Amino acid sequence: xxxxxxxxxxxxxxxxxxxxxxxxxxxxxxxxxxxxxxxxxxxxxxxxxxxxxxxxxxxxxxxxxxxxxxxxxxxxxxxxxxxxxxxxxxxxxxxxxxxxxxxxxxxxxxxxxxxxxxxxxxxxxxxxxxxxxxxxxxxxxxxxxxxxxxxxxxxxxx
Numbered sequence: 001x002x003x004x005x006x007x008x009x010x011x012x013x014x015x016x017x018x019x020x021x022x023x024x025x026x027x028x029x030x031x032x033x034x035x036x037x038x039x040x041x042x043x044x045x046x047x048x049x050x051x052x053x054x055x056x057x058x059x060x061x062x063x064x065x066x067x068x069x070x071x072x073x074x075x076x077x078x079x080x081x082x083x084x085x086x087x088x089x090x091x092x093x094x095x096x097x098x099x100x101x102x103x104x105x106x107x108x109x110x111x112x113x114x115x116x117x118x119x120x121x122x123x124x125x126x127x128x129x130x131x132x133x134x135x136x137x138x139x140x141x142x143x144x145x146x147x148x149x150x151x152x153x154x155x156x157x158x
Contacts, residue, residue: 006068008084010082011082011084014079014081015081015083015094015097015098015101017073018079018081018095018098019098019101019102019104020105021075021106022068022071022072022075022098022099022102022104023068023103023105023106023109025071025101025147026064026067026068026071026102026106027064027106027109029061029071030061030062030063030064030067031064033041037060039061039062040058040123042058042061042084043062044063046058046062047056062130064103064106065103065106068099068102068103068106069099071102072095072102075090075098076094076098081094081098082094083097098122
């Protein structure tokens with residue numbers, strides 16, 4: 001392995017790791033409750049502004065994919081991360097690679113949330129079915145006990 005190969009592995013590591021906070025920041029700002037008011041303001045402005053530029057500008061804060069570009073630009077600027085090539089070309093490649101990986105993480109996270117929610121709903125349905133079955137069993141047990149009492153009373157009378 002040459003020193004250049006080591007550098008590529010290090011860059012790949014940084015790409016995969018740096019995309020994590022980018023995805024977290026983009027998701028938090030676009031979806032979480034803590035940023036609801038600014039998000040609602042941006043949603044309103046993205047619909048009501050007169051100029052196309054203003055509408056699109058505010059829309060960028062309501063779309064996690066779009067917003068991830070801003071966050072990525074900030075992180076590339078903060079870290080100076082370049083990918084494969086030195087200079088502006090490395091920054092450009094890093095920028096788009098980070099956007100891609102961060103959004104892959106966001107999609108994976110979204111899919112996991114759907115799967116978890118679906119599993120929770122399945123569990124709730126099964127729990128309700130078990131509860132209903134237990135109630136049916138209890139009702140049948142009471143019926144059986146009642147019939148047994150009636151049988152005993154009938155056999156005593158005879």
